[in-house]
Amino acid sequence: xxxxxAVTDLRRQVHALHTELVRYGLVAWxxxxxxxxxxxxxxxxxxxxxxxxxxxxxxxxxxxxxxxxLVDGDLAPSSDTAAHAYxxxxxxxxxxxxxxxxxxxxxxxxxxxxxxxxxxAMADEFGGEIPVGPFALIGDDSIGxxxxxxxxxxxxxxxxxxNHGVFTVGADPKxxxxxxxxxxxxxxxxxxxxxxxPLTPIDPDHIDRLYHRYQTVYGQR
Amino acid sequence: xxxxxAVTDLRRQVHALHTELVRYGLVAWxxxxxxxxxxxxxxxxxxxxxxxxxxxxxxxxxxxxxxxxLVDGDLAPSSDTAAHAYxxxxxxxxxxxxxxxxxxxxxxxxxxxxxxxxxxAMADEFGGEIPVGPFALIGDDSIGxxxxxxxxxxxxxxxxxxNHGVFTVGADPKxxxxxxxxxxxxxxxxxxxxxxxPLTPIDPDHIDRLYHRYQTVYGQR
Amino acid sequence: xxxxxAVTDLRRQVHALHTELVRYGLVAWxxxxxxxxxxxxxxxxxxxxxxxxxxxxxxxxxxxxxxxxLVDGDLAPSSDTAAHAYxxxxxxxxxxxxxxxxxxxxxxxxxxxxxxxxxxAMADEFGGEIPVGPFALIGDDSIGxxxxxxxxxxxxxxxxxxNHGVFTVGADPKxxxxxxxxxxxxxxxxxxxxxxxPLTPIDPDHIDRLYHRYQTVYGQR
Amino acid sequence: xxxxxAVTDLRRQVHALHTELVRYGLVAWxxxxxxxxxxxxxxxxxxxxxxxxxxxxxxxxxxxxxxxxLVDGDLAPSSDTAAHAYxxxxxxxxxxxxxxxxxxxxxxxxxxxxxxxxxxAMADEFGGEIPVGPFALIGDDSIGxxxxxxxxxxxxxxxxxxNHGVFTVGADPKxxxxxxxxxxxxxxxxxxxxxxxPLTPIDPDHIDRLYHRYQTVYGQR
Numbered sequence: 001x002x003x004x005x006a007v008t009d010l011r012r013q014v015h016a017l018h019t020e021l022v023r024y025g026l027v028a029w030x031x032x033x034x035x036x037x038x039x040x041x042x043x044x045x046x047x048x049x050x051x052x053x054x055x056x057x058x059x060x061x062x063x064x065x066x067x068x069x070l071v072d073g074d075l076a077p078s079s080d081t082a083a084h085a086y087x088x089x090x091x092x093x094x095x096x097x098x099x100x101x102x103x104x105x106x107x108x109x110x111x112x113x114x115x116x117x118x119x120x121a122m123a124d125e126f127g128g129e130i131p132v133g134p135f136a137l138i139g140d141d142s143i144g145x146x147x148x149x150x151x152x153x154x155x156x157x158x159x160x161x162x163n164h165g166v167f168t169v170g171a172d173p174k175x176x177x178x179x180x181x182x183x184x185x186x187x188x189x190x191x192x193x194x195x196x197x198p199l200t201p202i203d204p205d206h207i208d209r210l211y212h213r214y215q216t217v218y219g220q221r
Numbered sequence: 222x223x224x225x226x227a228v229t230d231l232r233r234q235v236h237a238l239h240t241e242l243v244r245y246g247l248v249a250w251x252x253x254x255x256x257x258x259x260x261x262x263x264x265x266x267x268x269x270x271x272x273x274x275x276x277x278x279x280x281x282x283x284x285x286x287x288x289x290x291l292v293d294g295d296l297a298p299s300s301d302t303a304a305h306a307y308x309x310x311x312x313x314x315x316x317x318x319x320x321x322x323x324x325x326x327x328x329x330x331x332x333x334x335x336x337x338x339x340x341x342a343m344a345d346e347f348g349g350e351i352p353v354g355p356f357a358l359i360g361d362d363s364i365g366x367x368x369x370x371x372x373x374x375x376x377x378x379x380x381x382x383x384n385h386g387v388f389t390v391g392a393d394p395k396x397x398x399x400x401x402x403x404x405x406x407x408x409x410x411x412x413x414x415x416x417x418x419p420l421t422p423i424d425p426d427h428i429d430r431l432y433h434r435y436q437t438v439y440g441q442r
Numbered sequence: 443x444x445x446x447x448a449v450t451d452l453r454r455q456v457h458a459l460h461t462e463l464v465r466y467g468l469v470a471w472x473x474x475x476x477x478x479x480x481x482x483x484x485x486x487x488x489x490x491x492x493x494x495x496x497x498x499x500x501x502x503x504x505x506x507x508x509x510x511x512l513v514d515g516d517l518a519p520s521s522d523t524a525a526h527a528y529x530x531x532x533x534x535x536x537x538x539x540x541x542x543x544x545x546x547x548x549x550x551x552x553x554x555x556x557x558x559x560x561x562x563a564m565a566d567e568f569g570g571e572i573p574v575g576p577f578a579l580i581g582d583d584s585i586g587x588x589x590x591x592x593x594x595x596x597x598x599x600x601x602x603x604x605n606h607g608v609f610t611v612g613a614d615p616k617x618x619x620x621x622x623x624x625x626x627x628x629x630x631x632x633x634x635x636x637x638x639x640p641l642t643p644i645d646p647d648h649i650d651r652l653y654h655r656y657q658t659v660y661g662q663r
Numbered sequence: 664x665x666x667x668x669a670v671t672d673l674r675r676q677v678h679a680l681h682t683e684l685v686r687y688g689l690v691a692w693x694x695x696x697x698x699x700x701x702x703x704x705x706x707x708x709x710x711x712x713x714x715x716x717x718x719x720x721x722x723x724x725x726x727x728x729x730x731x732x733l734v735d736g737d738l739a740p741s742s743d744t745a746a747h748a749y750x751x752x753x754x755x756x757x758x759x760x761x762x763x764x765x766x767x768x769x770x771x772x773x774x775x776x777x778x779x780x781x782x783x784a785m786a787d788e789f790g791g792e793i794p795v796g797p798f799a800l801i802g803d804d805s806i807g808x809x810x811x812x813x814x815x816x817x818x819x820x821x822x823x824x825x826n827h828g829v830f831t832v833g834a835d836p837k838x839x840x841x842x843x844x845x846x847x848x849x850x851x852x853x854x855x856x857x858x859x860x861p862l863t864p865i866d867p868d869h870i871d872r873l874y875h876r877y878q879t880v881y882g883q884r
Contacts (some may be wrong), residue, residue, distance in 0.1 A: 017398075024249065028466065028627040029620055030661075031563060050661025079660050101563050103627070107634035110560045112642040118331045119387045120359070121252060121322050135644070137651060138562070163644050164562045178250055185249040185324070191638060192328035196412060200333040202356070203383050211356060218300050219271025247690065275871025334777040339773045341801070341827045342694060342764050399692055406691040406766070413770035417854060423798070423826050430800060439742050440693075470687065470848040471841055472882075475786060492882025521881050543784050545848070549855035552781045554863040577865070579872060580783070605865050606783045633859060 010036045017177045024181050026102040033078040036173035037095045048075035066096040086144020096173030098180040101165035104187035109160040118199045122186045123207040124214035127155030135162040158183040231257045232282040238398045245402050247323040254299040257394035258316045269296035307365020317394030319401040322386035325408035332383040339420045343407045343433035344428040348376030356383040380402040452478045453503040459619045466623050470545040474521040478615035479537045490517035538615030540622040543607035546629035551602040560641045564628045566656035567606020567647040571598030577604040600625040673699045674724040680840045687844050689765040696741040700758045711738035749807020759836030761843040764828035767850035772823040781862045785849045786870040787877035790818030796824040804805035821846040
């Protein structure tokens with residue numbers, strides 16, 4: 001198969017977005033990965049397994065079908081490919097998935113504790129707390145199922161997988177990266193806040209109003 | 222309207238100052254914004270909404286009147302424009318306003334707790350504690366009113382808005398950025414200090430003497 | 443002696459890897475060092491003592507025999523050379539050794555406390571907790587003995603030496619650097635997690651399964 | 664007066680060393696300063712007051728006599744000049760002085776608490792705990808007197824001034840900068856260590872042996 005123009009373009013985008021994971025300190029060594037759905041082709045592109053961020057190129061990003069089988073590329077796909085594939089199968093509106101072990105968010109996951117919504121920026125982006133999904137072993141659909149089931153009960157585009165790390169989803173890879181960046185940012189601020197004393201809650205009705213406004217008014221239209 | 226030379230120059234300054242927010246880690250993704258008053262023209266310039274810091278250019282900085290209406294620019298202004306506009310209307314001596322969700326300062330805001338003045342650098346810049354303003358929803362004058370009312374009872378150029386983040390003011394945009402940088406710096410040091418045991422207070426009279434000296438002697442005259 | 447091509451190549455590798463210690467914030471000023479065994483020559487290369495990371499060059503990396511005697515190079519070898527030499531004598535399969543005082547890992551060492559395995563990424567790389575070795579003075583084989591004895595009872599490629607810092611081993615210098623980077627990453631995440639409340643354990647059988655999978659499946663084969 | 668070659672050279676050195684304060688995160692905005700004694704000339708060079716680190720040049724570094732009077736330079740000297748001058752008058756063997764508000768070290772100072780020596784790297788560089796000096800107002804010799812009196816009872820080249828920050832001394836400016844970098848490094852590690860539980864002490868005799876070895880054996884001779 002010769003990759004379509006859409007695949008070539010998406011490889012370039014997904015490659016470039018990986019530099020944001022490095023810039024924001026969300027990843028160490030080769031951990032973490034971003035994928036993006038190829039619209040209408042039943043495919044997604046994803047980081048290869050165990051490759052240094054310095055060595056990533058657009059061409060090194062591999063192409064998989066929605067069962068996670070390698071379709072194009074010279075390298076083995078990310079060891080988290082099955083989880084990404086499951087999310088794309090279960091959630092047709094999702095166009096991008098990100099996985100990190102970003103430290104503050106993963107600290108909440110190591111306690112099996114959701115991040116409470118005590119920041120207006122968190123209401124804006126996540127519409128409430130960031131939930132925790134179940135412990136799941138890598139190697140089959142368990143992680144994907146845990147992600148999808150946990151996000152189904154939430155407005156949040158981010159889920160903390162217990163003892164593991166963060167998965168985020170978005171309409172496209174950039175939106176999923178934004179959710180990963182904001183997840184670590186609020187995980188840190190709420191951690192710092194609570195370590196100094198009791199948190200001040202936000203009225204749930206205010207969370208709703210902040211979320212709806214941000215989703216419809218923020219940014220350029 | 223064709224922008225005056227003062228507007229063009231201020232766009233360049235305000236654009237350049239945004240890189241300081243990034244350098245000091247005060248902002249994540251597109252959050253945060255800086256504005257600057259155009260002296261004598263009833264206008265201010267401000268960051269456009271939801272634009273990446275990498276993509277900001279001097280030309281992309283938009284111009285608003287003091288009611289927050291867009292007067293010049295191709296992009297929608299920051300979603301915090303109403304708060305900036307309120308401050309410029311209420312405080313004629315203010316020439317610059319900065320807003321961030323910097324993590325340590327916002328952690329104090331999430332507890333609704335002012336930052337106590339236990340550092341000489343804090344006495345120098347803030348003249349006492351950094352106060353907390355009320356919870357306020359975005360969308361009308363509530364945030365601006367909260368900023369102005371809280372700063373009215375303080376020498377501090379910084380206010381923590383409850384569950385939200387930091388607003389700072391200054392005679393010009395650079396002074397407001399300095400206050401935002403120093404606010405996060407002292408928010409972090411005092412957080413770290415208190416997490417290790419009881420703080421040692423500074424005598425209020427010493428705070429006064431430090432503040433008056435710094436405001437009149439520090440720097441180049 | 444004129445250095446072999448293998449030595450010249452290894453000097454280049456080990457020099458380049460030192461930049462990773464700086465990039466990940468594992469070292470301050472001139473602290474920290476990396477060594478690499480020259481296969482089949484009874485030699486290893488190591489950082490010179492007290493040289494700034496900015497001033498390191500491939501040529502400045504010195505060559506020692508397995509008793510730690512300088513064999514080639516213009517500078518005195520690292521003051522930790524005896525510890526590296528001991529590890530190479532005792533563990534023939536080790537091809538690289540790294541030493542740092544990285545802050546979060548060293549904080550656990552200052553409490554004489556192993557890092558509990560509560561993260562899947564930690565099960566992957568370390569196969570369980572990261573153990574603590576004894577207090578040992580620099581100047582003879584005490585540190586090397588402590589490293590080897592402690593690692594003998596563990597799958598971990600990293601050991602925290604009490605009140606001192608981190609030593610890691612690997613099949614080659616890059617693998618030892620990876621272990622040093624991941625050690626600090628998990629030391630930080632587990633520190634943050636526990637500072638917020640009780641940790642959620644991982645079932646020991648799951649740790650085994652994660653470790654075996656990662657050691658055989660992750661990355662490119 | 665036309666500056667001697669020694670002054671010109673020292674201005675270049677001291678200018679370059681200021682970039683280390685930025686690199687290690689010891690300073691925010693224009694805070695912090697480095698000075699260096701001009702051997703045999705009864706002069707020292709120091710950072711000008713309130714100048715951004717980006718705007719510093721070798722030529723902008725000013726020259727003062729040992730009473731702190733400006734002797735050469737276009738800018739007003741650092742507001743901490745009197746403290747540096749006092750140290751140079753009282754301690755003829757001191758060739759460099761550094762002042763910062765580095766966050767972890769200043770957090771200990773805000774509690775009026777010395778940093779206990781629980782790390783071998785701390786024994787190496789500081790020979791014991793890092794002491795705290797008295798609260799002192801800027802504007803006369805009080806800070807200088809506090810620095811000198813506190814360091815007189817210690818092997819440490821660093822002193823935490825209560826509610827203020829760090830002063831370090833060295834045989835030359837580079838040694839004083841090293842002490843400032845290491846002071847923040849150990850302040851952070853010991854802070855992190857103690858926030859997780861009780862510290863494990865180091866035997867005082869071991870601290871002595873580590874200190875004496877490091878002061879005579881470490882680095883290139």
